[in-house]
Amino acid sequence: MSGARQGGWSCPCPGVRRWLPALRWLPRYSLAWLQLDLMAGLTVGLTVVPQALAYAEVAGLPLQYGLYSSFMGCFVYCFLGTAKDVTLGPTAIMSLLVSSYAFHEPVYAVLLAFLSGCIQLAMGLLHLGFLLDFISCPVIKGFTSAASITISFNQVKNILGLQGIPRQFFLQVYETLRRIGETRAGDAVLGLACLAALAGLQAMKSRLPRAAGAEPLAARVSYLIVWTTATARNALVVLFAGLVAYSFQVMGAQPLTLTGSIPRGLPAFRLPRFSMAAPNGTIPFRSMVEDMGVGLAVVPLMGLLETIAIAKAFASQNNYRIDPNQELLAMGFANILGSFVSSYPITGSFGRTAVNAQSGVCTPAGGLVTGTLVLLSLAYLTSLFYYIPRAALAAVIIWAVVPMFDAGIFRTLWRVKRLDLVPLCVTFLLCFWEVQYGIVAGVLVSGILLLYSIARPPIKVSEGDVLLVQPGSSLHFPAIECLRDAICSRALAASPPRYIILDCHHISSIDYTVVVGLAELLQELHNHGLSLAFCSLQDTVLQVLISADLEGFEHFSSLEEA
Numbered sequence: 175m176s177g178a179r180q181g182g183w184s185c186p187c188p189g190v191r192r193w194l195p196a197l198r199w200l201p202r203y204s205l206a207w208l209q210l211d212l213m214a215g216l217t218v219g220l221t222v223v224p225q226a227l228a229y230a231e232v233a234g235l236p237l238q239y240g241l242y243s244s245f246m247g248c249f250v251y252c253f254l255g256t257a258k259d260v261t262l263g264p265t266a267i268m269s270l271l272v273s274s275y276a277f278h279e280p281v282y283a284v285l286l287a288f289l290s291g292c293i294q295l296a297m298g299l300l301h302l303g304f305l306l307d308f309i310s311c312p313v314i315k316g317f318t319s320a321a322s323i324t325i326s327f328n329q330v331k332n333i334l335g336l337q338g339i340p341r342q343f344f345l346q347v348y349e350t351l352r353r354i355g356e357t358r359a360g361d362a363v364l365g366l367a368c369l370a371a372l373a374g375l376q377a378m379k380s381r382l383p384r385a386a387g388a389e390p391l392a393a394r395v396s397y398l399i400v401w402t403t404a405t406a407r408n409a410l411v412v413l414f415a416g417l418v419a420y421s422f423q424v425m426g427a428q429p430l431t432l433t434g435s436i437p438r439g440l441p442a443f444r445l446p447r448f449s450m451a452a453p454n455g456t457i458p459f460r461s462m463v464e465d466m467g468v469g470l471a472v473v474p475l476m477g478l479l480e481t482i483a484i485a486k487a488f489a490s491q492n493n494y495r496i497d498p499n500q501e502l503l504a505m506g507f508a509n510i511l512g513s514f515v516s517s518y519p520i521t522g523s524f525g526r527t528a529v530n531a532q533s534g535v536c537t538p539a540g541g542l543v544t545g546t547l548v549l550l551s552l553a554y555l556t557s558l559f560y561y562i563p564r565a566a567l568a569a570v571i572i573w574a575v576v577p578m579f580d581a582g583i584f585r586t587l588w589r590v591k592r593l594d595l596v597p598l599c600v601t602f603l604l605c606f607w608e609v610q611y612g613i614v615a616g617v618l619v620s621g622i623l624l625l626y627s628i629a630r631p632p633i634k635v636s637e638g639d640v641l642l643v644q645p646g647s648s649l650h651f652p653a654i655e656c657l658r659d660a661i662c663s664r665a666l667a668a669s670p671p672r673y674i675i676l677d678c679h680h681i682s683s684i685d686y687t688v689v690v691g692l693a694e695l696l697q698e699l700h701n702h703g704l705s706l707a708f709c710s711l712q713d714t715v716l717q718v719l720i721s722a723d724l725e726g727f728e729h730f731s732s733l734e735e736a
Contacts, residue, residue, distance in 0.1 A: 195500060196253040199537050207536040214533035215543020217402065218261055218526050220409040222544060223551050225264070225526070225574065227412075227433070227559065228567040231332070232269035232325055233518060234278035234341065237433060237559070240264050241552050242441045243287075243517035247508040248545030252538040254504035256496045257485040259531040261541060262508050265523045266325050266575045267318065268477060272518050273341065274609045275469030280516065281450040286466060287520070288446045288513035290474040295506025297478070303498045306479050312594045313616035314479070315583045316601030320612060322578035324605070325571060332568035335361030335431050343606050360429025364418065365565035368411050372573040375411075379404030405529055408570050415566030416558065423561065430563040436556040440549060441516040468610045473519050474509075476613070481505055481522035488531055525574055593623060629653050633660045637672070641665055642733075644677040649684055654691030661695065665704055674699065677733060679710035689722045696726045709733050 222244050230240030247262030255262075276283035297303060324343050330350055331339040335358025339349050382400060403410065422428050448459040463470065478501075485496045509519055530540060587594045597619040605612030631653050632646035643661055645653075665674050684692075699706050708729040711719070719727060 192500075193503075194253060195256050195497075196538070203537065203539070207539075210534045210536050211540040212543055214530050214535035215540040216547065217405055217533045218530050218540065219544040219547030220406040221526055221529055222261070222263055222523075223548060224408045224412040224562075224567065224570055225523075226548070227562065228571045228574075229264040229266060229269040231564070231567060232266060232328065232571060233264070233272040233276070233283065235272070235276070235280055235283055235518065236436075238436045238441075238552075238556070239280060239283065239516060239518055241548055241556075242515055243512060243520050245545035245548040246512040246515055246517055247520045248541035248548075250508040250511055251504050252541045254500065254507055255538050255541075256500050256504075257489055258494070258535055258537050258540075259488040259527050260481065260485050260522050260538075261526045261530055261544060262481070262505070262520050263523055263526065264518070265480065265521055266571065266578070267321055267480060268473070268519050268521050270321050270325055271469065271473050271476060271609060275466050275473060276518065277465070279450065280518075281447050282462060282466070283518035284446045284513050284516050285448065285462060286469065286473060287509045287518050289463070289466075289470055290477060290519045291506045291509025291511075291513065293470065293474040293506075294478055294502055294509060297474075298499050298502030298506055301499050303478070303482070303502055306475065306482065308621065309475070309479060309617060310594075310597060310620040312583075312587065312598035313601045313613065313620055315580055316598040316616055317476075317605055317609075317613055318578045319580055319583070320602045320605035321609070322575045325575045329568035329571050332431070332564040333362060333365035333572075334358065335565065358429065358431065361431055361563065361565040364415060364430060364563055365569050368415055368566045368569035369573060371411050371414070372407055372569060375404045375407035376573075379407075405532070408574075412562055412566050412570065415563045416561045419561045419563050430565065433559055433562040433564060433567070436559045438553075438556040440552055443514050446513045468614065472610055472613055477509075477519055477521035478502060478505055480524075484522040484524050484527050488527060597623070625652065630656050633657060635660060635664050637664070637668065639672070641668060641672040641674045642677060643674065645680055647680055649681045649688050651685050651687030651691075654688050658691060658695050658698075661706070662698065665699065666702060671702075671704055674704060674706045675730075675733070676706060676708050677710055678708055678712070678715060681715055682712055684715055684718055689718065689724075692719070693722070693724050696724060700726055 223241070226240035226244040227237045228240070230237045230243075233239070244263045251260065251262050272283050272286065276286055297305070327343070327346060327350070328341065331337075331346070334350070334354065334356075336350065336353055336356060339353075340346055379401065382397070382404065384397075419428070419430050419432055422430060448462075450457045450462065457465075482496075482498055482501050485501055489496045505521070509517070512520060533540075583598065584595065587598060597616045600619050601612045601616030603612070604615050627647075628650050629652035631649070633656070634644040634646065636642040636644070641661075641664060643657075643664075645657060649657065661674060661676070665672070696706055705726070705728075708719070708727070710732055711729055716729065719729070
């Protein structure tokens with residue numbers, strides 16, 4: 175980690191080091207690392223507390239559940255994670271999914287965290303992380319871009335101070351525009367001011383020149399103050415808005431919509447509830463699982479996808495490696511144990527991970543500091559959260575999710591491969607209807623395009639003294655009919671009849687259906703007085719064809735020999 179030397183103390187049992195990655199860096203932990211990890215952990219903690227409150231609003235849950243979801247992942251990942259920069263906790267994407275599948279019920283949200291963790295843990299133990307590879311980049315971009323718009327517009331009602339706006343996107347747009355005349359001036363002014371402050375602080379940080387070690391102490395201290403202020407901008411904006419609201423409260427006139435009371439104290443450590451009381455009886459576990467439906471696949475997969483993508487991105491930037499299957503295990507344990515403290519599903523946060531990396535974190539121990547800060551907030555500061563205006567939290571959410579919208583992806587795919595615009599647009603548009611429909615439809619469309627490319631591989635046919643047929647990719651059973659049609663249509667139409675050579679240097683494997691199709695092709699050509707020879711066969715393919723004992727089979731080692 176962090177370029178540290180390998181060596182020194184080593185765990186006597188290599189298997190323990192594999193399952194407990196903290197043993198790889200803990201024996202070499204130093205005071206210098208501790209100082210940097212403390213600084214990074216505090217900085218991330220100042221970011222996560224206001225974001226946690228805001229993301230609970232996105233999830234449609236009481237605000238304390240955002241804090242309940244923000245500390246267990248930090249503790250678990252410290253011992254089980256393999257990327258020093260990654261921080262686990264509530265995110266905008268996961269909160270949106272929880273809103274869709276937990277029906278704004280905390281019992282459903284906590285149970286969803288438990289079941290998602292079990293699925294993620296099983297995937298890690300069974301090494302099923304490769305399943306994430308079937309979710310293509312256009313699908314991910316379509317989902318995140320739609321989520322950016324959905325989440326942002328969902329917060330417009332809080333910026334405007336409107337009440338009773340439905341959560342379904344299209345109804346939300348209609349009702350917001352219809353009732354825009356009811357806007358509360360105080361909320362609107364404060365919300366826009368918070369957005370402007372966040373934009374200004376972020377611009378200031380992006381243009382801040384790096385302080386060199388040779389500069390005077392005053393310059394370095396000034397740099398540190400400005401950098402910390404800009405990095406902790408969410409906390410500062412929320413604190414400023416809270417002071418404004420408190421001032422109005424003292425004066426006896428409150429023009430702002432406040433967060434309200436948040437229960438004080440730490441959540442109880444207990445098993446998640448596997449049933450829920452309802453006005454007409456009790457909803458059993460089976461019915462709850464049926465209600466969540468496809469969410470039990472979408473939530474764990476999207477959580478893993480987000481975490482592993484973030485871990486890989488920062489690992490490549492900082493020259494260390496991660497273990498994807500270990501990341502699956504860390505995510506699984508984090509969600510399972512998190513559900514014991516009333517957490518909803520969590521995943522890696524790109525924004526907080528970036529803050530962690532920029533703060534110079536050396537090991538995952540920085541997460542211990544972040545988690546402790548959240549616990550202290552729950553224990554001692556929840557009474558102060560009463561005065562946080564909802565417009566300020568809405569501004570924090572909007573500014574966090576706006577960068578998720580990637581307008582350039584449409585132009586990029588138009589230049590690179592226009593067919594990829596199909597799953598992108600399908601996912602993007604359907605996510606405004608229902609998130610699950612968008613993701614599932616995008617994956618299905620991507621899968622169909624993938625299967626089509628396998629079933630219809632590029633086949634080049636060249637006519638000369640011989641008829642040379644060159645498949646451009648490997649040969650699988652859906653493609654054998656396409657190959658037979660390409661060869662027969664050209665061979666039977668050629669005048670005079672030509673010897674046919676099938677160049678197989680791109681074919682690395684074949685299955686039984688392909689063998690049967692080739693046997694039928696040889697027989698059909700033989701009935702018309704034509705011959706087919708194979709060349710450039712790879713060893714594995716050659717052994718299969720020889721074992722099949724095809725009638726009329728002949729092959730050459732290279733095209734020149736043929």
